Amino acid sequence: MDMAELGQIETTGLRGELRRNEPMRRHVSWRAGGAADRAYTPVDIDDLGLFLSRLPEQEPILFVGLGSNLLVRDKGLRGTVVFTHRVLARLRMEESADLSEIYAEAGVASPKVARFAAAHDLEGAEFLAGIPGTVGGALAMNAGCYGAETWNVVARVRTIDRAGRLQIRESHEYTVGYRSVRPAQAREEFFVAAWFRFARGNGDTARQRIKELLSKRMATQPLAESNAGSVFRNPPGDHAARLIQASGLKGRRIGGAEVSTVHANFIVNKGEATARDIEELIELVQESVRRDASVRLEREVRIVGEA
Numbered sequence: 369m370d371m372a373e374l375g376q377i378e379t380t381g382l383r384g385e386l387r388r389n390e391p392m393r394r395h396v397s398w399r400a401g402g403a404a405d406r407a408y409t410p411v412d413i414d415d416l417g418l419f420l421s422r423l424p425e426q427e428p429i430l431f432v433g434l435g436s437n438l439l440v441r442d443k444g445l446r447g448t449v450v451f452t453h454r455v456l457a458r459l460r461m462e463e464s465a466d467l468s469e470i471y472a473e474a475g476v477a478s479p480k481v482a483r484f485a486a487a488h489d490l491e492g493a494e495f496l497a498g499i500p501g502t503v504g505g506a507l508a509m510n511a512g513c514y515g516a517e518t519w520n521v522v523a524r525v526r527t528i529d530r531a532g533r534l535q536i537r538e539s540h541e542y543t544v545g546y547r548s549v550r551p552a553q554a555r556e557e558f559f560v561a562a563w564f565r566f567a568r569g570n571g572d573t574a575r576q577r578i579k580e581l582l583s584k585r586m587a588t589q590p591l592a593e594s595n596a597g598s599v600f601r602n603p604p605g606d607h608a609a610r611l612i613q614a615s616g617l618k619g620r621r622i623g624g625a626e627v628s629t630v631h632a633n634f635i636v637n638k639g640e641a642t643a644r645d646i647e648e649l650i651e652l653v654q655e656s657v658r659r660d661a662s663v664r665l666e667r668e669v670r671i672v673g674e675a
Contacts, residue, residue: 377406377422377423378422379422381418382415382418382419382422383410383411383415384408384409384410384411384415384416384419384455385408385409386406386407386408386419387406387407387408388405388406388407389403389404389405389444390403390404390406390407390449391403392404392432392435392440392444392445392449392673393440395407395432395435395449395451396432396435396436396438396439396440396596397434397435397436397438397500397594397595397596397597398435398438398439398594398595398596398637398641398643398646399594399637400439400442400594400637400641400642400643400645400646401439401440401441401442401444401643401673402440402441402442402443402444402445402643402673402674403444403445404430404440404444404445404447404448404449405444405445405446405447405448406447406448406449407448407449407450407451408448408449408450408451409450409451409455410450410452410455410456411455412455412456413456413473413526413528413534413560413561416450416456416528416532416560417528417532417533417534418532419450419532420450420528420529420530420531420532421530421531421532423448423530425530427447427448428445428446428447428448429447429448429449429450429530429558430445430447430448430449430450430672431449431450431452431474431504431508431558431559432449432450432451432452432453433451433452433453433474433475433477433501433502433503433504433505434453434477434500434501434502434505436500436501436505436596436597437501437505437509437511437596437597437668437669437670438596438669438670438672439596439643439646439647439669439670439671439672440643440672440673441643441644441647441671441672441673441674441675442642442643442644442673442675443673443674443675444673444674445672445673445674446673446674450558452473452474452475452502452504452560453475453477453502454475455475456473456474456475456476456504456560456561457473457475457476458471458472458473458476458561459471459472459473459476459480459481459484461488462563467565468488468490468565468566468568469523469563469564469565469566470484470485470488470490470493470563470564470566471561471562471563471564472484472503472561472562472564473503473560473561474502474503474504474507474559474560474561474562475502475503475504476502476503477501477502477503478496478497478499478500478501478502478503478506478511478518479496479497479498479499479500481493481496481503481564482494482495482496482497482574482578483497483575483578485564485566485574486571486574486575486578487571488571489568489569489570489571489574490566490567490568490569490571490574491566491567491568491569491570491573491574491577492516492521492566492567492569493521493564493566493574494574494577494578494581495512495513495514495515495516495581496518497578497581497582498513498514498581498582498585499511499512499513499518500597501597503559503561503562504558504559504560506518507519507522507525507549507559507562508549508559509547509548509549509668510544510545510546510547510548510549511547512547513581514581514584517546519539519542519544519549521564521565521566522539522562522563522564522565523539523562523563523564523565524536524537524538524539524562524563525537525539525559525561525562525563526559526560526561526562527557527558527559527560528557528558528560529555529556529557529558530556534560535557537551537557540552541553546601547601547668588630588631589630589631589634590628590629590630590631590634590636593628593636593637593638594636594637595628595634595635595636595637596635596669597634597668597669598633598634598668598669599633599634599635599650599653599667599668599669600612600633600653600654600665600666600667600668601665601666601667601668603663603665603666606663607633608632608633608657608665609631609632609633610632611657611660611661611663611665612627612632612633612653612656612657612665613632614660614661615653615656615657615660615661617632617652617653617656618632620649620652620653621638621649622645622648622649622652623640623641623642623644623645623648624637624638624639624640624641624642624645625637625638625641625645625646625648625649626638626649627649627653635649635650635653643673644675647671647675650667650669650671653665
């Protein structure tokens with residue numbers, strides 16, 4: 369590709385892969401949606417830093433791991449997507465006399481962290497096996513399941529800014545809530561790694577717990593169909609799935625999108641859904657639950673791009 373085709377981004381010294389008009393349906397777990405103007409797959413964090421420093425100052429940037437909590441609208445995404453899965457992939461133990469931490473980069477799948485912790489006789493990471501995304505996504509939204517949340521086990525994080533500068537931030541530098549994370553002081557930085565702190569324990573116990581959680585997930589979620597995990601946040605004192613089911617919406621379809629008959633807080637792609645089908649079904653669920661239960665369901669999934 370010549371420089372004009374790449375939008376005047378200087379590529380000298382970059383070691384990753386830069387593509388234009390990248391179909392995002394290939395990279396999101398819903399398998400629907402349009403294309404991104406640009407997509408970059410870095411080789412490592414240093415390569416990512418160089419790439420970010422070359423982008424125009426106002427260029428929109430979206431980091432994508434497994435795309436398990438994301439919908440890109442059908443007309444696509446203006447700006448640049450950075451893919452992290454399998455490339456920002458370092459995972460290691462860091463131990464001292466009285467401390468055990470796991471260092472994981474943003475592209476590591478969360479279940480891999482759970483298994484790695486169990487292999488090193490650490491307990492408390494088991495819930496990560498139930499999160500169908502990467503460390504970067506888990507950090508960005510404080511992902512959780514089975515009563516545990518990501519930021520409960522975060523010691524500190526590594527971030528990168530638009531100029532490619534790396535920082536280490538302590539957990540107290542963020543305001544963390546239910547499926548919500550924001551810096552205590554406004555700044556535009558992206559998560560590229562984290563140090564997780566777990567208690568020393570019994571690896572066999574942790575592995576058994578992981579097995580139990582995964583069995584529960586397989587029995588209660590539509591894992592055989594393309595989905596994005598839980599679509600809505602649970603409202604205080606209730607469950608989104610219960611409210612959706614109470615509105616009689618299990619199995620409701622718009623185009624190729626369906627409210628799962630297995631778990632009502634999941635919307636599945638039956639094979640031909642457009643992003644618009646999925647978004648319209650999300651809106652229908654919200655309106656129905658608001659009408660029937662006077663509850664406004666908030667999306668857990670992120671919707672980006674042009675309709």
